[in-house]
Amino acid sequence: MSKVRLAIVRQKYRPDGGAERFIARALEALDDERLELNIITRSWQGEPKPDWHLHICNPKKWGRISRERGFAEAARACWQREKFDIVQSHERIAGCDIFRAGDGVHRVWLEQRARIVSPVQRILTSLSGYHRYVMAAEEAMFRDPSLKKIICNSLMVKNDIMRCFQVPEEKFAVIYNAIDAQRFTPASAAERNASREKLGLPGKANVFIYVGSGFERKGLKACIEALAATDAHLLVVGQDKQQSLYNNLAQKLGCQQRIHFAGVQHDVIPFYHAADGLMLPTLYDPFPNVILEAMACGLPVITSFTCGGAEFITNGQQGFVCDALDVPALTAAANAIPRRDEHSEMGDAARARVLSCSPQRLATQLHALYQQVLQRP
Numbered sequence: 001m002s003k004v005r006l007a008i009v010r011q012k013y014r015p016d017g018g019a020e021r022f023i024a025r026a027l028e029a030l031d032d033e034r035l036e037l038n039i040i041t042r043s044w045q046g047e048p049k050p051d052w053h054l055h056i057c058n059p060k061k062w063g064r065i066s067r068e069r070g071f072a073e074a075a076r077a078c079w080q081r082e083k084f085d086i087v088q089s090h091e092r093i094a095g096c097d098i099f100r101a102g103d104g105v106h107r108v109w110l111e112q113r114a115r116i117v118s119p120v121q122r123i124l125t126s127l128s129g130y131h132r133y134v135m136a137a138e139e140a141m142f143r144d145p146s147l148k149k150i151i152c153n154s155l156m157v158k159n160d161i162m163r164c165f166q167v168p169e170e171k172f173a174v175i176y177n178a179i180d181a182q183r184f185t186p187a188s189a190a191e192r193n194a195s196r197e198k199l200g201l202p203g204k205a206n207v208f209i210y211v212g213s214g215f216e217r218k219g220l221k222a223c224i225e226a227l228a229a230t231d232a233h234l235l236v237v238g239q240d241k242q243q244s245l246y247n248n249l250a251q252k253l254g255c256q257q258r259i260h261f262a263g264v265q266h267d268v269i270p271f272y273h274a275a276d277g278l279m280l281p282t283l284y285d286p287f288p289n290v291i292l293e294a295m296a297c298g299l300p301v302i303t304s305f306t307c308g309g310a311e312f313i314t315n316g317q318q319g320f321v322c323d324a325l326d327v328p329a330l331t332a333a334a335n336a337i338p339r340r341d342e343h344s345e346m347g348d349a350a351r352a353r354v355l356s357c358s359p360q361r362l363a364t365q366l367h368a369l370y371q372q373v374l375q376r377p
Helices: 018-029 066-082 106-113 119-127 129-143 155-165 189-199 222-230 243-252 269-273 289-296 306-311 327-336 346-354 361-377
Strands: 004-009 037-041 054-056 086-089 097-101 149-152 172-174 206-211 233-237 257-263 275-278 301-304 319-322
Touching: 004 066, 004 361, 037 066, 037 097, 066 129, 086 319, 086 361, 106 129, 106 155, 119 129, 149 155, 155 172, 155 306, 189 269, 206 222, 206 269, 206 289, 222 233, 222 243, 222 275, 222 327, 243 257, 275 289, 275 327, 289 301, 289 306, 289 346, 301 306, 301 327, 319 327
Parallel strands: 004 037, 004 086, 037 054, 086 097, 097 149, 149 172, 206 233, 206 275, 233 257, 275 301, 301 319
Antiparallel strands: none
16 A cells, blocks of 8 residues: 655744644654655754655745745645645645644734734734735635645634635634643642742742743733732743833833743743743634643633633633733733642643643544545545
């Protein structure tokens, strides 16, 4: 029996990125002698497995539009030349068999971003050649008859695509990201104390963790404003070129001693173990892996209606969901989450909710999806 040649397209593979972690977990779960795994990428960080086939497409670029268009053309030429059985793209490139909408819908993101930028910035965004290119590429891909299936990691994204592009429902497969619940586990009392001591956090304080780079989109400003009205500490894991603005905000609000910037961390587990809850009031996020990780570690989650992770949360059970910009509601939610060492029921419910999101389930769902695609003419 000949192998099925699967090509996965991702412009830049970065080990700490959400889409890349999905790819890594999917490829590990799909470790099958019947599959030949190919990666089409501009650049690859880290070491791929020996039986993965890399196809580097790195044309010259002179700007953001040139970068996107150049890679799209080179990747499409590669898969047409290689004649793969299935092409699964994580980029907006017309002609693929499967598109994984891990970045959501660009138009919807711009709608949400318009809520926090100035009128001048909204005008500049509407005139931006880059944003116009991305939206045009997105529409061309969804309209292309070659597209057989769309993988969404939340119902929210599925509904956004259907609303914006009128794609028929039978083209969708909602497949949630996988989480290794044997690795991401709740902290023991000793682990919690050791993590707090190492990070310089008070043992008896309420501590929330924020994980993500791109502070504007993921709502760090609202986090700081909400927690300024409490006695809680905030542990910020991630990076942003504008970090000084958030330092200044914390200083202005008088809570700078309770906001701890830890930078990017390759192992976030000790940071989860130091926390009592995750706060991520993101303006728009299809379903960030950090929500699965935090919930698996037994942390309640505070997030927004415009985050796909909200689908896993019932208010008061696994955490709280509110508008991304509703600071009083975020403050109330933070005050309603107890320290884990005192009351763990909400965190235990959070962990129970994500246990079904296993790599094995992801593999089963992807196998079924690929069989459907292969059977279509």
